[in-house]
Amino acid sequence: MQKFILPALFLAFTGSTAFAAPVLKAQVSVNHPVITVGDMFEDAGLLAERALFRAPEPGTTGIVSLDAVRAAAAKAGLTDYTQDGLLSVRVERRATVVDTTVLSGLISADLAVRGLLPAGAELHTRFDDPALSYNAEAVETPVTLLALRYQPGAASFSARFQVAGMELPVDVAGSIDLLVEVPHLAASLKAGAVLTPADIEMKRVSLAFADQSGVENFDDLVGKQLRRNSRAGVMLKATDVTEPLAVRRNTEVTVLLRTGPMTLTVVGQSLGDAVTGQPVQVMNSVTRKILNGVATAGGAVEITTAATKLQVAGL
Numbered sequence: 001m002q003k004f005i006l007p008a009l010f011l012a013f014t015g016s017t018a019f020a021a022p023v024l025k026a027q028v029s030v031n032h033p034v035i036t037v038g039d040m041f042e043d044a045g046l047l048a049e050r051a052l053f054r055a056p057e058p059g060t061t062g063i064v065s066l067d068a069v070r071a072a073a074a075k076a077g078l079t080d081y082t083q084d085g086l087l088s089v090r091v092e093r094r095a096t097v098v099d100t101t102v103l104s105g106l107i108s109a110d111l112a113v114r115g116l117l118p119a120g121a122e123l124h125t126r127f128d129d130p131a132l133s134y135n136a137e138a139v140e141t142p143v144t145l146l147a148l149r150y151q152p153g154a155a156s157f158s159a160r161f162q163v164a165g166m167e168l169p170v171d172v173a174g175s176i177d178l179l180v181e182v183p184h185l186a187a188s189l190k191a192g193a194v195l196t197p198a199d200i201e202m203k204r205v206s207l208a209f210a211d212q213s214g215v216e217n218f219d220d221l222v223g224k225q226l227r228r229n230s231r232a233g234v235m236l237k238a239t240d241v242t243e244p245l246a247v248r249r250n251t252e253v254t255v256l257l258r259t260g261p262m263t264l265t266v267v268g269q270s271l272g273d274a275v276t277g278q279p280v281q282v283m284n285s286v287t288r289k290i291l292n293g294v295a296t297a298g299g300a301v302e303i304t305t306a307a308t309k310l311q312v313a314g315l
Contacts, residue, residue, distance in 0.1 A: 059135030
């Protein structure tokens, strides 16, 4: 009796666990160029990797008729499947948009690696076709820069890119402008004003223009004095500022004569403008004699020449 019971149980078990027939999908979404049996059917089994037909272009959708599916599946060796009343299948190929922003980023990275992008400079790329846009496969690297032709100092460039999902590379051209932040005057100031950090704002301008103009660094401007009246928004150049005057023309100053531990002071009148450490002549207010000295940070004039020291000492 046992001989008949065991085969019966085996048949019942295997019959309940038989593989289900593949089921045709109503919608298929892929990010590769070939639609496989596994893409088109649920539970495709061992036939999953077999190709059926080409996928549409990245970023596009196609409708495949049931007849086309049946013919392609038969060629792949699949004849037994469930279609659940479907008459067609919607096939979508996912995409990543590659636009001018993405392409510009690759160009900037390439120039940086080649040492052609100065520190602190920002790359501004203008493409001959500003509406450039490609649908690339939705993969980790949707586009690769193959070649870039650009000479420092020349605005024009040409580049070749390989877009994932496209058989042929694409060639683009345009111009490059390198922008750098340079100091500008935040508000209108009169000649003689000493610049503070609040008086300076940073704005981007062309690197070529900045180099030609002789722009100063932010830190080198703070504490400097404007040579002339200047309006708000003007770019500050090296020629616009000078060291602040320690002594001004036709003003009363203290004249110092240092001899050993003794310091003699007299009152004089400055005959010129001078920054700290710069030679300047002063006139003794009592004797009307002309004395030669050097302006100090405190606004005084220190006598430096022996002859002048004798003149002062004899007063």
